[in-house]
Amino acid sequence: MRLFGVIVLLFALLVAWTSRWTVFDAKALRDNALNARPLIAQLHVKRGAIEAADGSVLARSVRGPRGTYGRTYPTGSLFGHPVGYSNVSLGQLSGIERFRNDVLSGQGGSELGSIADQLQGKRQAGDTVVTTLDPAAQRIAEQQLAATGSPGAVVALDPRSGAVEVMASTPGYDPTAIGRPGVFRSLNAPGSGAPLLNRATQSSYAPGSTFKVVTAAAALDTGRYTPDSTINGDSPKTISGVPMRNDLNESFGDISLTTAMTNSVNTVFGQLGEALGKRTMADYMRRFGFYRRPPLDYPADEMFASGERLNGGLLPVTSPQVDVGRMAIGQDKLAVTPLQMAMVVSAVANGGRLMAPHLTDRIVDPDGRTVTRIKPSVWSTPMSPRTAAELNQMMRKVVESGTGTAVQLPGIQVAGKTGTAEIGRLGSNLTQPSFVAFAPADNPRVAIAVTVERSQGGFGGTVAAPIARAVLQSLLQHP
Amino acid sequence: MSARKRELLGLIPASLLVTAGFAAVFIQQGSLSNLSLTYGAIFLGLCVAAHVFLRIALPYADPYLFPLVAVLACFGLVMVYRVDVTLARQQAQWFVVGLGLFVATIVFVRDYRKLEQYRYLIAAGSLALLCLPRLPGIGAQVNGAYLGVRIPGVFVFQPTEFAKIGIVIFLASYLRDTRQVLVAGARRVAGVTLPPLKHFGPLLVIWGVAMLLLVVIRDLGSSLMFFGAFLALLYVATSRVSFVVVGLLLFAGGAWYLGTHVPHVVDRVDVWLDPLNTSRYRGAGYQIANSLFAQADGGLLGRGFGQAFLVTPNGGALLPAPQTDTIYAVIVNELGLVGAVAVLITYLLFVQRGFKIALLARDSFSTLLAAGLAAVFALQVFVIVGGVTNVIPLTGVTLPFVSYGGSSILANFVLLALLLLVSDRARRPT
Numbered sequence: 001m002r003l004f005g006v007i008v009l010l011f012a013l014l015v016a017w018t019s020r021w022t023v024f025d026a027k028a029l030r031d032n033a034l035n036a037r038p039l040i041a042q043l044h045v046k047r048g049a050i051e052a053a054d055g056s057v058l059a060r061s062v063r064g065p066r067g068t069y070g071r072t073y074p075t076g077s078l079f080g081h082p083v084g085y086s087n088v089s090l091g092q093l094s095g096i097e098r099f100r101n102d103v104l105s106g107q108g109g110s111e112l113g114s115i116a117d118q119l120q121g122k123r124q125a126g127d128t129v130v131t132t133l134d135p136a137a138q139r140i141a142e143q144q145l146a147a148t149g150s151p152g153a154v155v156a157l158d159p160r161s162g163a164v165e166v167m168a169s170t171p172g173y174d175p176t177a178i179g180r181p182g183v184f185r186s187l188n189a190p191g192s193g194a195p196l197l198n199r200a201t202q203s204s205y206a207p208g209s210t211f212k213v214v215t216a217a218a219a220l221d222t223g224r225y226t227p228d229s230t231i232n233g234d235s236p237k238t239i240s241g242v243p244m245r246n247d248l249n250e251s252f253g254d255i256s257l258t259t260a261m262t263n264s265v266n267t268v269f270g271q272l273g274e275a276l277g278k279r280t281m282a283d284y285m286r287r288f289g290f291y292r293r294p295p296l297d298y299p300a301d302e303m304f305a306s307g308e309r310l311n312g313g314l315l316p317v318t319s320p321q322v323d324v325g326r327m328a329i330g331q332d333k334l335a336v337t338p339l340q341m342a343m344v345v346s347a348v349a350n351g352g353r354l355m356a357p358h359l360t361d362r363i364v365d366p367d368g369r370t371v372t373r374i375k376p377s378v379w380s381t382p383m384s385p386r387t388a389a390e391l392n393q394m395m396r397k398v399v400e401s402g403t404g405t406a407v408q409l410p411g412i413q414v415a416g417k418t419g420t421a422e423i424g425r426l427g428s429n430l431t432q433p434s435f436v437a438f439a440p441a442d443n444p445r446v447a448i449a450v451t452v453e454r455s456q457g458g459f460g461g462t463v464a465a466p467i468a469r470a471v472l473q474s475l476l477q478h479p
Numbered sequence: 480m481s482a483r484k485r486e487l488l489g490l491i492p493a494s495l496l497v498t499a500g501f502a503a504v505f506i507q508q509g510s511l512s513n514l515s516l517t518y519g520a521i522f523l524g525l526c527v528a529a530h531v532f533l534r535i536a537l538p539y540a541d542p543y544l545f546p547l548v549a550v551l552a553c554f555g556l557v558m559v560y561r562v563d564v565t566l567a568r569q570q571a572q573w574f575v576v577g578l579g580l581f582v583a584t585i586v587f588v589r590d591y592r593k594l595e596q597y598r599y600l601i602a603a604g605s606l607a608l609l610c611l612p613r614l615p616g617i618g619a620q621v622n623g624a625y626l627g628v629r630i631p632g633v634f635v636f637q638p639t640e641f642a643k644i645g646i647v648i649f650l651a652s653y654l655r656d657t658r659q660v661l662v663a664g665a666r667r668v669a670g671v672t673l674p675p676l677k678h679f680g681p682l683l684v685i686w687g688v689a690m691l692l693l694v695v696i697r698d699l700g701s702s703l704m705f706f707g708a709f710l711a712l713l714y715v716a717t718s719r720v721s722f723v724v725v726g727l728l729l730f731a732g733g734a735w736y737l738g739t740h741v742p743h744v745v746d747r748v749d750v751w752l753d754p755l756n757t758s759r760y761r762g763a764g765y766q767i768a769n770s771l772f773a774q775a776d777g778g779l780l781g782r783g784f785g786q787a788f789l790v791t792p793n794g795g796a797l798l799p800a801p802q803t804d805t806i807y808a809v810i811v812n813e814l815g816l817v818g819a820v821a822v823l824i825t826y827l828l829f830v831q832r833g834f835k836i837a838l839l840a841r842d843s844f845s846t847l848l849a850a851g852l853a854a855v856f857a858l859q860v861f862v863i864v865g866g867v868t869n870v871i872p873l874t875g876v877t878l879p880f881v882s883y884g885g886s887s888i889l890a891n892f893v894l895l896a897l898l899l900l901v902s903d904r905a906r907r908p909t
Contacts (some may be wrong), residue, residue, distance in 0.1 A: 003711055003850065004834045011827050014861065015820055016869035021774040022816040029775030034760050034768060036797065037776050041786045363690045 045066040047088045048104045048126030050096055052135045053351050053361060058083050059097065059175070070179075071097075075353070076137060077172035080133070082164070082298075082359055083167035087174035088441070092184070095198070096129060096359055096412035098299045103127040103363050103371070120245055125366040132163035132361045137474040141168035144467040145452070152452040153199035153338040156471055159346035159438060159447040162355030165475055166448070167339075169199040201294065201303040204335030207450050208419030208460065209264045209403075210436045211330030213344055216261060217396065218284035221387040227258045231268045239325035240272040260393040262402035264418060266329045273328025277330050281324055282317035287382035288344050288354065291316075293371075294341065295379050330419060337374045338387040338434075342449035345436040347380075348395070349415075349444035354380045396441050403445040404435065406465035410475055411442040416468065418460030429457045435464035439472050446475045482542040482906075483534045489546025493796055494523035501556030507561075507785030522553055529578055531658065536585050537903035540841065541836055544902070547829045548880055548895055552888075555881030558809060561785050562802045566883050573885040577892040584896035589810025589899045592844060598652040604643030606688070608638035613695055631826050639701045639876065640890035643708070643855050644897070650685075651847035654716040658843070662717050685709055686726065688735040697743050699734065700862040704855060706730050712855035715837070727733075727885060741869055751872040766799045769866050770808040773798050781815030802883040804875050807867045823864070824883070830857040833898055839905040849901045852894050 029035060046069055050059040058079045061069040071086050073079070084095015087102075093101055095153065101107075107125040109438070134156075141154040145168060156166035173195040175314050177183050219225040233252030236243035246252070246266050252259070260268035273281060285291065291307045291314060293300050308315040308321055310321050316319060326332040328370060347354035356379035363372040381389075395415035398404040403418040416437030424430035433455050438447040448471060450464040498519030505514065526549050533540060552574060555608045588594065594601065628636050654661075689706040693699060707717045710726045710836035713719075738748045746763050750756075773787060787809055791797045800810045811819045833853025840846040857875055866873035877887040 003714060003854065004831060007830055007854070007861075008827065010857070010861045010865075011823055013870055014823055014864045014868060017865070017870045018774065018811060018819050019816055021771050021868060022778050022811060022819075026775040029772055030753075032755060032772065034755065034757065035775075036791060037770045037772055037788055040791065040797070042786075094907055 006371075011235050012400060023179045026196050032460050035060055035391070042105050045069065045106050046125045047071065047086065048128040048366070049373060050100075050104070051128060051130045052079075052133045053131060053163075054135060055130075056135055057449065058131070058133070059086070066273040068204065069459070071176070073175045075135065075158050076176070077174045078135070078142060078384070080172045080175050080195075081131065081200065082133060083175065084302075085178045087179045093179075094302060096298070098302075099297055100129045100360065100363070100448075104129060108268075111258070121467040126172065127366065127371060128364045130361045130364060132158075132165060132357050133167065133359065134165040134475060137166045137471050138168055140469065140474050141166045141471045142170060142172065145170040146152050146231075146464060147451050148455070150452050150454040151199060151203075152450070152467075153203065154448065154450050154467060154471060155200045155338045155342040156446055156475060157318075157342050157346045157355075157356065157357055159349035162273075162346070162379070163361065164357055164359045165360070165378075165446070167198075167200045169197070169203075172196040199301060199453070200338045201296070202297060202337070203431055203451075203453070204304055204306060204309065204337055205340055205434065206334055206338040206421035207330040207452070208421035208432065208434055209266075209269075209330055209457045210341055210344075210449070210460070211334060211336070211389065211415050212261065212264065212269050212328070213348065213395070213436065214284060214418050215269050215272055215328040216257065217278070217279055217288075217383050217387060217391055218276050218340075220390050220432065221259065221284070221383040222276065222280060224276070225257055226389050228256045230254045230256055231260065231271055233260055233265040233268045234437075235267055237267040237270060239267070239274060240323045244270045244325065244329075258394045258397055262397040264380075264398075264403050269329045270325040271350035273325045276324075276328075278318045278322060278324045281327065284382060285317060287380050288347060289336070289340060289370070289380070290336075294337070294343065297358050297374070298361050303339070304335075304337050306334075306336040309335040330421065338449045338451045341434070341436050342447055345438050345449065346447035347382050348391045349438035349447045351385045351387075352381055352383040353378050354382055365447060392441060399437070403459070404437070404459040404465050406439055406461050407469045407472070409439065409469060409476070412439055412472075414439040414443075414469075414472065415441040418465060420461075422458045423454070428434055431455045433458045433460040433463035435460045435468045437465075437468050437472065446464065446472055448472060482540070483530070483538060486541075486542040486545055487527070487530055487534065489543060490523065490526045490549055492745075493526065493546055493549035494519050494608075496550060497522045497553035497557060501560065503784035504557060504561045507783070516585075522549075522556075525575065525578060529581065529632075532582055532585075532599060533899070534844065537899050539906040539908070540704070540899040540903040541832050543767045543907070544829065544895060544898060547825060547832070548891075549826055551829075551880040553823075554825075555806075555878075555883075557784070558881060559802050559883045560807055561813070562789060562806075562809065562883075566802050569885075570883050570888070573888045576885070577888040580889050581892040581896045588897070590840075591848070591897060591904075594648050595655075595844060595872065596653040601645045602649035605642040608642040608645070609692060610695055611638050612885050628807070637884065637886040639698075639704075640884075640886040641893075643704065644852070644890060646705060646856050646893055647708055647712070647851035648848065650712045651844055651851050654712055654846055655844045656773045658716040662719065664787070672828040679888060681725070682713070682722075683729075686729050686733070690737070693733065693737050694741065695742065697699060697876050698876075699738070699744060699747065699865060699872055700876050702734075704858045704862050704876065707858040708851055708855040711784065711858075713807060715847055715850045716843075733859070746754065746876070747872040754869050762859070766805065767867075767869060767873050768872070769798045770805050771869065773812040774868070777812040777815045779815050779817060780811050781811070781818055786811055787812035800875075801878055804863065804873070805867055806878055806882050806884075807864050810881075822861075826860045826879075829853075833857075834900060836902040840901055841905060845901045845905060849898060850899055856891075881884050 044083045047061040049057055057074050059073050062072050064070040084097040086093050086097040096438050104126045145152045154168045173187050233255045235246035235249050235251045293303045293305050323332045358374050358375050360374050362370050365371050399407055399414045399416045404416040407414050407416050417432040421432040434451040436449045437443040448468050450468045452463050455463050501518050559570045621807050693702040710723050714723045737744050750764045789798050789801045837846045837849035863876045863878050865871040877884050879891045
């Protein structure tokens with residue numbers, strides 16, 4: 001019967017069109033910007049947890065209305081910056097939540113794997129991200145920073161592996177509350193103190209004398225200087241045609257490089273910078289990771305490349321606008337993140353090898369199997385082991401008898417370097433104290449950088465060093 | 480094996496399907512209980528009761544139609560349950576009422592050929608039904624189309640569902656009378672065989688009525704359904720393809736004119752031509768765009784029962800009318816292309832049985848009636864599935880036996896009863 005043939009033809013048309021939408025055009029439709037399903041699907045996925053190194057939960061999903069999941073952060077504001085926040089309905093993600101979104105939301109697997117899961121009736125669930133973060137030390141860092149009454153940041157790494165153990169930035173915010181009406185706006189409002197800014201990776205500071213570690217590494221590693229090379233440390237000295245003074249305008253006479261480091265003698269390092277030249281300084285800064293975003297497993301646009309900066313852009317060291325003598329003592333137009341300074345000292349601590357910093361230790365699937373483990377990797381070798389050993393000795397002296405005595409720990413030898421950048425108007429006495437250190441000096445397990453954004457006349461050795469001491473103590477308690 | 484035994488056996492897969500379907504939905508909701516078995520048992524009980532009735536009343540009727548309807552209805556029940564539990568309960572009640580009407584039709588219209596005597600009454604009644612939604616006070620406009628009648632607090636019903644049966648009865652009767660003259664008096668004009676002018680008139684009248692319907696109820700789909708059924712019957716009655724071609728051209732002309740001049744229809748056509756247009760997404764294009772997104776989400780194998788997203792996180796409709804107009808999109812979303820094709824094949828089997836009855840029928844009214852009912856049923860499926868898949872502009876008719884809706888269930892049970900009545904007479908040994 002021909003009529004039935006026509007009907008079959010019409011139904012074939014229906015099958016053809018259904019196939020078109022379900023198979024042939026399906027990908028284009030799923031990716032269509034108007035299609036809300038992928039976003040809603042994410043709300044229905046039990047997102048994987050984020051855990052600290054000791055297994056305590058930093059972020060987890062909880063059941064919400066209509067089969068959806070919400071996100072809560074049991075530690076409140078403590079890990080707000082490294083962990084970040086996930087607010088899928090706003091489409092807002094940050095930190096580890098953003099960098100590891102694919103595995104956390106269960107999209108890391110293969111298409112085949114998800115079909116297999118579907119056939120087994122498994123619910124799609126995200127993997128857990130276990131971080132390298134240490135809650136006890138993080139808490140101490142946050143408390144100590146908050147006690148200064150100024151914004152600031154602390155970054156502590158294991159120099160042997162690059163594992164980030166502390167990443168604290170104040171002021172903080174509570175990622176659980178971020179989805180509540182008005183909270184996100186108020187956190188971004190002018191005058192809020194920029195609590196969403198991760199000062200450890202996004203704020204750049206004048207490193208001050210902590211940068212002398214970089215200058216000293218360049219001087220020793222080129223083979224042109226030894227720790228015992230003597231240089232005149234009188235004050236003032238004309239550097240780049242402008243007089244440079246030591247602290248309190250103190251003159252030291254002819255002193256060794258070690259002594260100059262111990263007492264943070266500006267004029268010696270100013271001369272070193274001029275003598276080494278821009279090319280050599282630029283080379284060593286690049287080796288430490290300056291002039292590019294840190295190789296951290298963290299969203300790229302939430303990190304800042306350190307270096308000389310002018311009008312918000314990076315300025316090459318070789319530019320005529322760079323005063324290499326003042327850059328060598330951490331001034332000029334240097335803008336450096338606390339993370340970058342932590343990387344510098346961790347390279348010294350690890351015998352000259354800079355390990356790639358990382359926040360993720362491993363990724364564990366919902367069945368408890370470790371899917372990925374982040375292996376420590378050497379990111380660069382800024383200096384020879386010998387240079388590192390010499391710098392190690394020089395930095396011990398800073399803590400033993402120099403500007404950094406406040407970081408001394410009973411029974412543990414600490415190596416460090418202070419920094420005190422003057423900010424604000426001349427004579428305002430506003431400073432930006434910083435401190436870098438590693439310990440134990442003969443077998444370093446922790447490298448740390450501390451920066452306090454504003455202090456009324458405080459020094460790196462008096463304001464930042466005690467914070468470093470407290471955090472080091474906590475991190476060194478357990479082997 | 481006797482026809483009735485085959486029918487009884489055919490009911491087993493239907494009951495298994497309803498049990499398995501409810502079990503799947505319960506598992507998804509995290510509360511599996513023996514309730515699914517209970518539902519399956521109740522369903523089987525109802526079907527067996529209907530079967531026993533058929534055994535007595537229509538012992539020679541086609542054995543496959545009723546099980547096919549049972550499969551569709553139980554599948555529809557599961558789908559509606561998955562969308563909205565309350566609606567599914569109502570749907571189940573309608574199913575019982577539908578079975579009652581089914582029995583009543585078979586009892587009271589035993590000699591369906593008497594319907595011929597009332598053909599003009601039936602035609603007038605059907606047209607009146609179609610115009611009801613335009614009456615002030617009780618008419619209900621949905622998305623610009625006038626398809627529903629609402630008597631507040633009493634009921635809402637869709638007159639098109641009943642009108643389609645009435646019109647098929649009328650056309651079958653009318654064409655039985657005029658088929659001979661249509662064929663005998665045909666002349667060839669410029670190579671095309673045209674019916675004699677005297678009888679061309681009535682055909683034009685029917686075309687005019689279809690066009691008028693398009694204007695009155697403003698729904699391209701129902702109009703296509705009615706006119707398509709008419710052309711199918713015309714072809715069965717006269718075996719002249721040329722008549723059908725002329726009819727199609729007339730319809731296409733009318734549809735083109737209305738599709739470019741009636742604002743509501745123009746919107747529908749615009750959306751049809753470009754369903755994913757960004758500027759229309761928040762308005763007229765939302766339903767079809769989300770219907771397509773839902774189908775893409777389903778893919779080849781689907782997400783599984785209960786896994787499709789029907790509401791947005793803040794409770795708004797992600798897929799509008801999932802229990803009626805777009806239920807096919809939900810089916811594709813949850814069961815994939817594979818499940819959707821299975822549903823379409825079930826419909827095709829039903830239609831095939833309908834045409835088979837038409838072939839077996841011993842008088843031309845019976846043939847025309849069975850073919851017309853099968854055709855209008857097939858076209859209804861085509862219009863709604865074609866709309867949801869954007870083969871044609873989306874219009875609001877139901878997917879027979881699957882969509883939620885009392886009128887749809889009742890009318891389609893009457894349709895089934897008529898087909899079985901014709902079938903019983905055709906297969907009765909003489």
